Amino acid sequence: MSKTNRNVIDIAGAARKLLGFQSLRPGQHDAIQSLLEGRDTVLVQPTGSGKSAVYQIAGALLEGATVIVSPLIALQKDQADAIEAxxxxxxxxxxxxxxxxxxxxxxxxxxxxxxxxxxxxxxxxRKPETIERLRAANVSLIAIDEAHCISQWGHDFRPDYLGLCQVIEALDHPLVLAMTATASREVRGEIIERLGLQNPRVFVHGFDRPNISLRVDLFSNKDEKCASLLRRVEFAEKPGIVYVSTHKHAEDIAADLQRMGVDALCYHGGLKAKQREEIQNKFMNGEVPVIVATNAFGMGVDKPDIRFVFHADVSDSLDAYYQEIGRAGRDGEEAEAVLFYRPQDISAQQFKTGPAHVDSEGLESVYNTLIAMRGPMTRDEIVLETGINARKLVGLLHRLEETEAIRHLDNGDYEATSSRPLSQVIEAAAENQKFQKDLRKQRLQKMQSYAEWRSCRREYLLRYFGDDYAGPCGNCDRCEELRLMPKAA
Structure with a gap:
């Protein structure tokens, strides 16, 4: 399809014909038009706002194949089934x-x-064979879902995404659509830079969720905070989610709620995959009204009738917090998001940001083991060879992967990518750790500012994401306080 023809296409008509849409949502038409005009495009819209329709329609109107990069296997299948239907x-x-x-x-x-x-x-x-096959397929569009995963500033960084720029170049830079449900200015800038996007258009839509009331309840005592949270969950309209920062906290709060007669289950990364799947299905099907979870719960969860999202602990960033509370009220009905906050919570989170120095000895042991093997190794094999316990090994492998000294293969094995001098690898790991620690500190400062903000909370959140929203919103605790204050004579 020539560029001239792209510009005269009836996009709305194509949406009706191909997907049965009577109309396109805000942002969809603009993003499709941008792609048809030959521009790389960044689309930031909340989950459930129809980002997938953009690559579906654009892909149908462009010549060649469309590649969709997604980290969630279950979501891949759901989206593929929707296209087939x-x-x-x-x-x-x-x-x-x-x-x-x-x-x-x-x-x-x-x-x-x-x-x-x-x-x-x-x-x-990462597989050369996959790239060669794709080159033969004449790829015209690469759609990258959860694009914020490429950003170290973001809350869900995944090293696997770092190689996407090389993939794009290997395929002669087809059009790129980078999609995410939440991205601050810093994250958007990093997405553009790390993917090597060329003069992209950026569309940010749908961040304001006026049906979600926002509030922060302030406490000085930890026990009072916990008691208040439990009471709020007991009497709140359900279903709902309680977010916590640790496995133990999830288990403790779920147990407390069960003792109070509230049907609640906990969900965290320490559970086996089958357990997590069963718990999530029970919540999605309405069998269990309350989930107490770490941030392991949420990606790919689209349940429209969630009435509350409570945070027993502060999130590690506003990006994560807004994505988590955005799971409430997707049916458009009233919902509430409450942060149960003590100022001491910030220092507790800062303590969790990890050590200031890298474990040079551990990195040396793992790296040298992989270099000596001259081929892939399983995690268990590395444990046996190095004597490092499995839990500690995960962090060391992650550090080495971030420096691109090793790679995580699709079958779960690890292998060294080169024989770089050990001193260079450790120096790169140390620089990266300091950079990430500084970033986490900055993100927590933004979270603290939100918790202690004295004006409209919605205005603060939306301005953080680049929306020129002018409060007051009338649906947050700060606006409510201002409304109740006696007017000056």
Missing amino acids: SRLEATAVVNSTLSASEQREVLDRIEQGKVQYIFLAPEQL
Whole structure:
């Protein structure tokens, strides 16, 4: 399709014909038009606002295949099934749930041009064979979901995303659509830089959720804070989510609620995958009205009738906090978001930001072991070879992966990427750790400012995300206090 033809396309008509949409939501038309005009595009919209429709429609109107990069295997399947159920072209999903022979079969179809929409996890794109097959498929658009994962400023950094810039270049820089549900100015800037986007257009829509009331309840005593939280959950309209910062806190609060007669379950990364899946399904199906969870719960969760999101602990950033409270009230009905806050909570979170210095001895042991192996190793093999306990090893592997000294393969193994001098690797890890520690401190300062803000809370949040919102909103505790204050004579 020529550029001239792209500009005269009836996008709304295409949306009706292809997806049955009577109208497009704010931001969708602009983003599709931007892509059809040949511009890299960043789209920031809340979950559930229809970001997937942008790449579906644009992909149908552009010549060539569309690659969708998504970290969530379950979400890949859901989106692929939705496309198959529409009037769009064939889809394929390539991820670790497929056997080697199944992956080869799918890649053959991709290379032969029989697939229009290709769903891939970011780690799949590290494989040279995958890149070669995609080059043959004439990729015209790469849509990157959860694009904030490439940002170290963001709250959900994933090293796998760092290689996407090289993938884009290897495919001769097709159009790029970077999508995320939450991204401050700093995160948007890092997305653009790290993906190597060329003169992109940036669209930010839908951050204001006026149906969610915002409040911060201030406490000086830890026990009073906990008691207040439990009472609020007991009498709140349900279903709802309580976010906490540790596994133990999730278990303790869920147990306290159960003793009070509230049907609640805890969810955290320490549970087995099958347990987490069962708990999430019970919540989504309405069998359990309250989930007490760490930030491990949420990505890919789209339950429209959540009536409250309470935070027993401060989130480590405003980006994370806003994404978490944004899970409430997606049906448009009234919902509430309450942060239960003690000023001491900030210093407690700062303490969790990790040590100031890297574990040079541990990094040396793991790196030298992988170099000596000259091939992939499982995590268990590294534990046996180094004598480092499994929990500590996770952090060391993460540090080495961030420096790109090692890589995490799709099958879960690890291997060294080069034989860089150990001193360079440790220096890079130390610089990266200091950088991340400073970033975490800055993010917590923003969170503290929100908690202690004395004017409209919605205005503070939306301005942080680049929205020129002018309060008062009339639906936060600060606006309520101002309304109740006697007017000056």
